[in-house]
Amino acid sequence: MAVIELSVNGKKISKEVSDNTLLSDFLRDKLSLTGTHVGCDTSQCGACVVHMDGNSIKSCTTLVADCNGSEITTIEGIAKNGKMHSMQEAFKKHHGLQCGFCTPGMVMSAIDLLQKNKNPSEQEIRDWLEGNICRCTGYQGIVAAVKDAASKM
Amino acid sequence: MANLIGAKLERKEDKKFLTGKGRYTADINLPNQTYAYFVRSPHARAKITKVDHSKAMKAPGVIDIFTGDCVVKDKIGGLICGWKIVSQDGKDMKCPPHPVLAKDSVNFVGDHIAVVIAETLEQAKNAAELVNVNYKLQKAVIKTSEATGSENIHEGIDNNLSFDFLLGDKGKTDEAFSKADKIVKIDLVNNRLIPNAMEPRAAIGDYNTSSDELTLYTASQNPHLDRLIMSAFNAVHPEHKFRIVSPDVGGGFGSKINVYAEDVVVAYASKKIGRPVKWVAERSESFMSDNHGRDHITHAELALSNDGKITGLKVDTIANLGAYSLVLAAVTPTYLYAPLVLGIYDIPVACCTVKGVYTNTAPTDAYRGAGRPEATYVIERIVTKAAKEIGMDQAEFRKKNFIKKFPHQQCLVHNIDSGDYNAHLDKAIELADYKNFENRRSQSAKKGKLRGIGFSSYFEACGVAPSAVVMSIGSGVGLWESAEIRFNATGNISVFTGAHAHGQGHDTTFAQIVSDKLGVAIENIDIVHGDTDKGPFGMGTYGSRSLAVGGTAIVKACDKIIAKGKKVAAKMLEGKPEDIDFKAGEFILKNSNKKKTIGEIAFACYLPGSFGDIKSPLPEGVEPGLVETSFFDPSNFSFPSGTHICEVEVDEETGETKLVKYTVVDDFGTIINPLIVEGQVYGGIAQGVGQALYENANYDESGQLTSASYMDYTMPRADNFPQIKLDYTCTPATSNPLGVKGCGEAGTIAAPAAVMNAVIDAVGTDVSMPATAEKVWKALKKNGSKKAAA
Numbered sequence: 001m002a003v004i005e006l007s008v009n010g011k012k013i014s015k016e017v018s019d020n021t022l023l024s025d026f027l028r029d030k031l032s033l034t035g036t037h038v039g040c041d042t043s044q045c046g047a048c049v050v051h052m053d054g055n056s057i058k059s060c061t062t063l064v065a066d067c068n069g070s071e072i073t074t075i076e077g078i079a080k081n082g083k084m085h086s087m088q089e090a091f092k093k094h095h096g097l098q099c100g101f102c103t104p105g106m107v108m109s110a111i112d113l114l115q116k117n118k119n120p121s122e123q124e125i126r127d128w129l130e131g132n133i134c135r136c137t138g139y140q141g142i143v144a145a146v147k148d149a150a151s152k153m
Numbered sequence: 154m155a156n157l158i159g160a161k162l163e164r165k166e167d168k169k170f171l172t173g174k175g176r177y178t179a180d181i182n183l184p185n186q187t188y189a190y191f192v193r194s195p196h197a198r199a200k201i202t203k204v205d206h207s208k209a210m211k212a213p214g215v216i217d218i219f220t221g222d223c224v225v226k227d228k229i230g231g232l233i234c235g236w237k238i239v240s241q242d243g244k245d246m247k248c249p250p251h252p253v254l255a256k257d258s259v260n261f262v263g264d265h266i267a268v269v270i271a272e273t274l275e276q277a278k279n280a281a282e283l284v285n286v287n288y289k290l291q292k293a294v295i296k297t298s299e300a301t302g303s304e305n306i307h308e309g310i311d312n313n314l315s316f317d318f319l320l321g322d323k324g325k326t327d328e329a330f331s332k333a334d335k336i337v338k339i340d341l342v343n344n345r346l347i348p349n350a351m352e353p354r355a356a357i358g359d360y361n362t363s364s365d366e367l368t369l370y371t372a373s374q375n376p377h378l379d380r381l382i383m384s385a386f387n388a389v390h391p392e393h394k395f396r397i398v399s400p401d402v403g404g405g406f407g408s409k410i411n412v413y414a415e416d417v418v419v420a421y422a423s424k425k426i427g428r429p430v431k432w433v434a435e436r437s438e439s440f441m442s443d444n445h446g447r448d449h450i451t452h453a454e455l456a457l458s459n460d461g462k463i464t465g466l467k468v469d470t471i472a473n474l475g476a477y478s479l480v481l482a483a484v485t486p487t488y489l490y491a492p493l494v495l496g497i498y499d500i501p502v503a504c505c506t507v508k509g510v511y512t513n514t515a516p517t518d519a520y521r522g523a524g525r526p527e528a529t530y531v532i533e534r535i536v537t538k539a540a541k542e543i544g545m546d547q548a549e550f551r552k553k554n555f556i557k558k559f560p561h562q563q564c565l566v567h568n569i570d571s572g573d574y575n576a577h578l579d580k581a582i583e584l585a586d587y588k589n590f591e592n593r594r595s596q597s598a599k600k601g602k603l604r605g606i607g608f609s610s611y612f613e614a615c616g617v618a619p620s621a622v623v624m625s626i627g628s629g630v631g632l633w634e635s636a637e638i639r640f641n642a643t644g645n646i647s648v649f650t651g652a653h654a655h656g657q658g659h660d661t662t663f664a665q666i667v668s669d670k671l672g673v674a675i676e677n678i679d680i681v682h683g684d685t686d687k688g689p690f691g692m693g694t695y696g697s698r699s700l701a702v703g704g705t706a707i708v709k710a711c712d713k714i715i716a717k718g719k720k721v722a723a724k725m726l727e728g729k730p731e732d733i734d735f736k737a738g739e740f741i742l743k744n745s746n747k748k749k750t751i752g753e754i755a756f757a758c759y760l761p762g763s764f765g766d767i768k769s770p771l772p773e774g775v776e777p778g779l780v781e782t783s784f785f786d787p788s789n790f791s792f793p794s795g796t797h798i799c800e801v802e803v804d805e806e807t808g809e810t811k812l813v814k815y816t817v818v819d820d821f822g823t824i825i826n827p828l829i830v831e832g833q834v835y836g837g838i839a840q841g842v843g844q845a846l847y848e849n850a851n852y853d854e855s856g857q858l859t860s861a862s863y864m865d866y867t868m869p870r871a872d873n874f875p876q877i878k879l880d881y882t883c884t885p886a887t888s889n890p891l892g893v894k895g896c897g898e899a900g901t902i903a904a905p906a907a908v909m910n911a912v913i914d915a916v917g918t919d920v921s922m923p924a925t926a927e928k929v930w931k932a933l934k935k936n937g938s939k940k941a942a943a
Contacts (some may be wrong), residue, residue: 034180035173037403039351040436044863047351075173088171092163095832099656100170101351101403107171122876129871133863135351135404136656138835138900139871 004068008033009077023059023067024048027074035075035104039133046132049105050074056112058131075104078111087111087149096145098136106132110146114153122147157669158891161828165675166660175401178355178372179433186357187216189419189432190277192267192284193441194259197293197513197856198306201257201286204267209283214276217426218284219418220267221256229253229421230387232414235480236628238487241319246509248315249307251477253387253414253421259288260306260476261515262858263441265414270422270430293513293856297450297473300510306476313511315474316483320491321504321565329465329502333456337539343527344922345448345473345850346843347866348520350655352403353434354443356416358423368396369420374405374653375693378630380685382412382480389420399683402655406840407519408443409655410695411480415442440861445850446520448473449486449527453494455535461545463554466503468494468531474509475516482518483509488626489524489614489696492566496532497574497612497794498554502564513856519695521840522898525613526905533609533906537913548582551610559884567614569792571884577818578610581796584878585816593800593814601940602802604813605915609797609907615895616701616791616888633786634698635689636706638667638714640779642759644752645677651691652703653682657897658829659699663707665825666891670711671751672738689782697895700825701791705889709783717779718754724772725749725757755779791886793894795819797838797907803915805940808930810846810912816878819899822885823892830896835877837900843869844901845908849923867923 005014008031015030027033027050038060039047048060051073078085087107090096097103106129113120113128120128125146126139134142169175206218232251239245255266267284271277294303294313301312330336350372357370367390373379376397384392402409415432423430434442449472456465472486481489491505540550555574562568582588590606597604617623620631635651648667652659664678681687691703719733722740726733726747734741741748749757758779761771771777800814817834824830847867851860860866885892905922912924918936920928933941 028180029182033173034177035175037177037352038179039353040863042436042862042864045351045436045868075171079172084168084171091171092167095164095828097167097170098658098832098836099351099404100166100175100401101177103170103175104173123872126872126874133351133868133870135349135406135840135868136836137832138837138839138877139874140835140877141832143871143876 002065004064006067006069007071009073017064019065021064023062023064026064027059033074033076037101037104039101044133045102046109047102047105049108049132051108051112054115056109075108085111086152090145090149094141094145094148096137096141102132102134106134106142113146114150119150157665158823158825160665160826162661162665162826164658164661164829165664166658177352177401177403178357178370181357181370183357183359183429186429186431187270187272187426188274188277189422189430190269190274190281191265191415192269192281192286194262194264194266196259196288196290197262197295198291199259199288200291201255201259201266202289203287205285206267208285209269209280212276212280212283214272215280216270216272218267218269219254219422219425221252221254224252224254224421225256228388229417232412232477233382233386233480234478234483236484238316238318238483238627240316246316246483247310248478249310249511253417261513262856263515264476268418268422270426295512295514295852295854295856297448297471297510297512300473300512301508306511306513310511315478315509315511318487318507319504322502323504325502326465326467326504330454330456330467333464334459335457335543337455337457337535337542339453339535339538341451341453341531341534342921343447343449343451343530344844346446346520346848347440347850348406348408348443348446349868350404350406350408353436353439354409354413354415355433356419357429357431358419359429360423360427362427366394366396367420367424368398369416370398370400371416372402372409373399374402374409374655374695376653376683376685377651377690378693379412379416383417383420387412387417389417390424396686399653405655406521407446407523407695410519411444436863437861440866441515441858444479444518445475445515446517447527448517451531453531453535455539457539457543461543461550461553463498463500466494466500468505470507472507472509473512473514473517475512475514477516479516479518481523482516484627485519485523486527490528492563493525493528493614494531495563495565496529496536497556497610499556500564514852521837521901523696525898525902526841529609529611529902530906533611534910537608537910547608548578548587551578551608568789570789570887572612572792572794572820573882573884574610574794576882577794577820578796580880580882581798581816581818584818584880585798585814587798597802601805603805603915604800604802605911605913607799607907607910607914609903609910611903612792612794613899613902614790614792615697615898616787617696617698618790619788620786630692631786632692633784634703634706635691635782635784636703636710637689637780637782638710640714640755642756644755646673647679647681648707649681649688650703650707651689651693652699653694657694657699658826662700662825662829663704666704666707667711670708671714673751697897700893701886701889701895702785702787704891704893706783706785708890709785710781713781713783714779717775717781718751720772720775721754721757722749724770787888789888791822791888791894793819793821793896793899795899795903797903799907799911801908801911801915803912803929805933805938806942808926808933808941810924810929812842812873813875815875818880818882819896820882820884821896822883822894824881825893831879833896834879834900837898838877838904839869839874840901841904842873842908845905845922845924847923
């Protein structure tokens with residue numbers, strides 16, 4: 001057990017956690033931020049993607065202990081003043097989601113892509129999203145959403 | 154408000170999912186909750202000689218442990234086959250007992266033996282390791298092809314044969330084959346798949362010791378059916394004291410139709426301990442214990458005349474049911490499959506046999522398409538082969554044999570009400586630029602790539618289904634759907650549907666229909682589903698039925714609202730009900746400027762008297778309130794159809810196959826929301842491509858599932874696809890007033906054949922699904938390719 005201090009969606013948090021607590025469990029169980037999903041437990045599906053200090057990471061295989069002093073942003077933290085992030089808006093416009101389970105991770109991953117590559121090609125978008133599995137959409141709406149968001153961000 | 158049929162509206166439900174506010178079963182936590190962890194069999198086939206949980210009971214945090222003995226003692230029933238079929242000798246299919254916790258034997262890796270209930274999940278897991286199960290190992294039966302020749306898995310089921318099904322006239326078919334000018338033969342394997350909804354299954358049992366009410370939260374496609382089965386067959390709790398809630402569900406694809414052992418056990422355990430019990434599947438548990446899909450071996454023959462007309466079809470299939478028979482396990486490879494092997498061709502005579510066999514593998518059941526992808530794979534592979542063998546262009550061969558007049562009574566079962574198969578084939582050919590394919594093939598060859606093209610012209614029977622028909626062939630329930638329109642006094646509407654959305658977008662599509670019918674703004678319409686305590690009994694969502702059956706129930710309930718509204722409006726406008734027109738949300742007295750909005754009528758219905766200035770009298774005999782319910786039982790299935798054209802490039806050196814061009818033209822009848830329909834088609838195609846190129850559930854000889862994680866089971870990913878080109882033709886369905894046909898499974902039904910026909914065209918020889926680089930490379934080698942790298 002150790003006391004971990006971190007910021008989640010801009011809010012400072014100090015909690016005692018056991019050494020083996022995963023970031024995904026911490027967010028879901030301790031902070032009730034259930035928008036971060038666990039789909040595979042093995043870092044493959046990407047439903048658990050959040051940002052740590054601005055970079056996308058898979059929270060289901062990250063220990064909270066390794067997040068001490070870091071800034072975590074989850075899907076709940078990207079809309080501002082009730083207005084959705086332009087990536088969220090683009091997913092809605094282009095039907096980039098169906099059941100919604102992979103969506104939070106997909107959106108967080110896509111935002112990180114545009115932070116690193118402002119104007120990605122279709123192939124670059126598809127390659128980047130290789131670590132996020134969606135079973136519903138066939139990815140076509142997702143790719144269209146990321147392209148559209150890139151033109152607006 | 155009006156004219157919303159066909160409007161490309163963004164989805165109402167999206168915002169909650171996009172902002173992390175979706176509420177799936179695993180997101181629910183109840184006060185005083187406990188955690189369940191299942192002890193599962195590590196062996197494919199064994200006798201259980203002893204289950205000793207004495208040590209585990211003493212482990213920290215353990216509240217209780219339940220075993221097969223406990224459920225027997227408490228008279229909890231086993232899992233059921235919900236649609237039983239009859240063999241060709243007139244005997245009922247054979248179903249083995251399927252206990253929710255195995256007591257005497259286990260029959261697949263992952264079979265449930267005991268459940269540990271503890272204060273924390275970690276404690277439950279740790280204690281589960283202390284449960285000592287003694288096994289007497291037996292030789293597992295794994296391969297579909299070897300099942301009937303192996304030792305009996307279940308007592309009294311000889312040759313592991315559940316049923317030997319026949320559809321069609323064998324004598325007449327043999328006669329057609331004896332007169333045929335040419336017979337084309339094919340052997341096919343339809344690979345075993347794991348549905349892999351992204352949300353793993355989850356269930357929370359919550360027994361209220363005061364009121365004797367039991368609530369089960371579970372990721373299900375059909376909560377009312379679950380409640381019925383769990384009350385009537387598993388004897389968990391009486392139906393009237395039992396509530397099932399399926400909140401947001403993260404994809405189903407058929408894998409969330411069944412009542413699973415975990416559902417029954419957490420509900421039972423909650424009653425036993427008087428506290429909530431939560432279980433969430435790990436992904437490896439989902440791989441092992443969700444129902445799997447497909448797994449057929451088929452031999453088919455097509456009889457032809459010299460001029461290229463199909464004169465007969467014979468299909469013989471062995472379908473692997475896995476260890477037990479689940480709810481739709483038997484109907485999926487029989488009635489959902491055999492009638493469909495005819496495809497959209499005018500075939501005068503046919504017969505299809507299906508042997509359903511048991512093996513020591515996870516039970517199979519409906520998986521997106523359920524029977525129709527398997528059927529389409531048979532007919533579209535053999536038709537392509539036939540065209541090639543007689544040297545006719547494959548599009549021309551298809552058109553020559555297409556059904557052209559409707560309604561068309563097929564020689565097996567279905568009476569197809571509508572369609573225009575030339576129209577979608579022609580449109581697809583145009584969009585896919587078929588005429589220039591050989592140029593593209595040459596271009597690819599210059600890059601060292603083998604290019605192939607594949608067609609798949611499919612139809613399917615969806616919108617299940619007329620109750621009288623399905624019950625006459627073994628279904629344990631009718632397949633109607635319910636809807637209730639509850640107009641609130643303030644003018645907004647709650648619509649209760651028996652269908653269940655787990656990605657399909659009913660909140661939007663159904664609201665569009667109601668808004669279009671009643672002229673109420675879409676934001677004032679709420680679609681409610683997934684809670685047995687809220688709406689009327691409904692059958693749930695599967696088989697692309699929600700719109701054709703559930704949507705029609707909504708239309709019918711709207712019609713009743715309008716009919717009642719006319720009576721009330723007539724009184725208020727001082728006319729006769731037959732003189733009231735209803736249009737765009739207004740009741741108008743003919744030949745006058747007198748009218749009332751539907752909101753005013755609703756208000757009047759709730760205030761049938763005078764209050765201050767408000768006077769809202771109801772006509773005599775009309776009850777207060779504005780609530781109408783409808784149960785719709787369709788007169789026929791609906792029959793969407795379409796043509797897919799796929800092009801692939803195969804790297805001759807490595808055998809790697811890349812999808813480079815994909816075109817689809819569907820006839821779904823009327824389309825309510827094109828945005829949602831497109832999404833269903835793209836997603837369906839992705840799953841079909843997954844089956845063709847990537848996905849495979851693999852058991853080794855001892856019955857270990859060697860593809861039980863995303864590192865071993867290849868899911869299609871974003872970089873596997875090009876942009877898909879999509880268009881429609883439209884012949885409205887005649888079996889429902891909306892003219893809709895269903896689109897949820899079409900992509901998955903047609904795509905495997907289109908992709909594999911393209912791969913085989915590229916490679917020049919047969920390859921089985923999934924066409925992995927290794928398999929394609931081996932096929933190239935065998936076919937004499939000198940380029941295939943050593």
